[in-house]
Amino acid sequence: MAETQAKPVPVPDGISRTYWEGANLGEFRYQRCGACGKAQFYARNACVHCHATDLQWHKAAGGGRIASCSVIHRAPIASFAGDTPYVLALVDLDEGLRFMCNVLRCDPAQVRIGMAVRVCFESRPGSAQQIPQVEPA
């Protein structure tokens, strides 16, 4: 019987745990610096802009736009082969964050730079971890 390889699942660490726990509650959490006021993705223990360590967690509203995207026809690993063609995208959230995700629930050929999207969360078989994704707004 063929072995089915699972998709990679993030393993939260001491710095990222709040982000991934938020995803399980349907929240896209991010850090904002108490000193300079700027937002950052991904979670760190110091501000990437000014290196202050006074960071507070916030919840993003979920709206954003496609900054760039590519339709993948050749998956890098076997566990994604069944999904081809699928969309890999860079999304700019309204709060001033950019993150990587897939664009779900749409025809890959219709995804465009500048397209409005909203955050959603994906469940994967064999894992309790919800994965932040986007779908057309």
Added chain:
Amino acid sequence: MASKAIVSGVFDTQVGSLPESTCMSLHTEATLGALADAGLKLSDIDGLLTAYSFASPQLMLGGVLAEYLGFRPKVNASICMGGMTGGLLVRHAESLVRSGLCRHVLCVTGDNRLTGMGEKVQAALADVGHAQYEQPYGMSVPAAFAMAAQVYFHEGWLNGDHLAAVAVNQRANAALHPQAHMKKPITMDDVRKSKVIASPLRMLDCCPVSDGGAAVIVSASETGRDLPKRAVELLATGEGHTHEHIFAAPSLIDFGCRESVAEALGRAGLTHADVDSAHIYDCFTSTLLIQLESMGFYERGAAGPAALAGEFAIGGRFPLNSNGGLLSYGSSGPAGGMFHVVEAVRQLRGECGPRQVKGAEVALAHTLGGIFSGHCSILLGRA
């Protein structure tokens, strides 16, 4: 006073499918070839700089190689910065020589990742993605590079014909190199009809995976009087870094190649127009065109039309990647960038036969690591 640095010897092995090769055999072959080219013995070498291997990962590649060669270098270091590493070895060799710490530094790279890894190599490459924020999304390396290409397509600066022209030109150049991996001629239509890997990149927009190795020896200029070959001066080097993961890039249009080339040209007292022969990292056709614009060799939106107009041909206005580049000469991990350095040196020596760029006096070799993440520029000139 700081010594000047020269390149005293270069060598690249056969590339392609080399089933009998190992990581160490390729390093050895490249080392012995470069020593012969320079008229040096291994005992003349006092510094050893190496990169890394996917097929045969080592904690201390430089230690493994020195032992394999029965060699006790005075300086030994391995640098692991992806595709930019070849350039970085030469840049650090320049520092070692100019500071007087070393007289002859051997920079050697190689990997047998084609026959040594088979199908596993694509997954190993995709492993460069961030474990929490990229890999869960099935990011492939072509798709990561495609993020910048899509912006250039969206803005109307690049199109599929521009990319195809790069692939066709470099295949034609590779056909003139006896050692190249991919020599079968291709047409614009072959590229445009090859299967999509990650839009807008098609199979023939992507470099192959090759076995192969390359070595470059950087020496203090006063040692060069008895060189068997024409000496080539290492004029200046530069480096630029903006991010590691593509989602964290401050721009999808301009990258660290801008600072890297500016630093090298500035230190050498040269301008873009002084570069006669360019050898620029080309893991994908789009990568090359985007860098040409970001570096300032072409205005925004002008590199693609230049490719279509034949400007990058060996007899063209801006001869580019005369050995066929990563796209057609071959791509053996860190050796991919080193092949560019080797070809740049050969152009300045006038050794390229049918690939020779007439009157080449200044050459640029440029390597890239990660997803446009880190860049290293090497400017070379006829001594």
